[in-house]
Amino acid sequence: MTTEVKKDITAVEPAQSWFVPVLLTWVAPGLGYFLLKSPERGAAMAAMSIVMFLLGLLMRGAFFEPQTGDLLTTVIYCGGWVANLANGCLYFLAKAFGYNSPDVAGHVVDYGTKFLVGSGLINILAMVDVFEIATRKKS
């Protein structure tokens, strides 16, 4: 009886530290999954995030800059900026290469801005997923 209980305890793998995989997922979309030995999931999430980001750039979407004012302005601009930042290295690379598209009127640019935000939100979703896998809340 005692031996069986001991076996069961040792069979359960301890939860890994979630910090490094989550940080890696933020820095490079999908990378944290590779650390947690889910390469297929990582590749698919990276592909979705990167494709959406690149489409956003091709549509000349604008990056948000944090602005404060009334509640709606604060939520939209600060929220959009946080979502842009969630793209990690993609955002910083685009900034480093001098991407700075003005926010002009038109449905293509407008969709581009939404694609850039959407890409960041997908990466946040990936970070939450990686956190759940690392803490064994999800297989």
Place this chain on the structure above:
Amino acid sequence: MPKMALSHFEMAILFSLLTSVALGITGKTGRQEQIRYAAYCFGSFVLALFGLGWLMYFGHR
């Protein structure tokens, strides 16, 4: 850098497709369930797209 110019509908479908796949991957475990959930999300996006499109069309008449 080339500029991409698609219609409203094409861009909305593209956005729905990419988001649905991401939701399918993170929302469920198991390949079949993930595919089914992604398809469900995509269908919901398209349904909402058409529904809101018609709503706006009648709203502007």
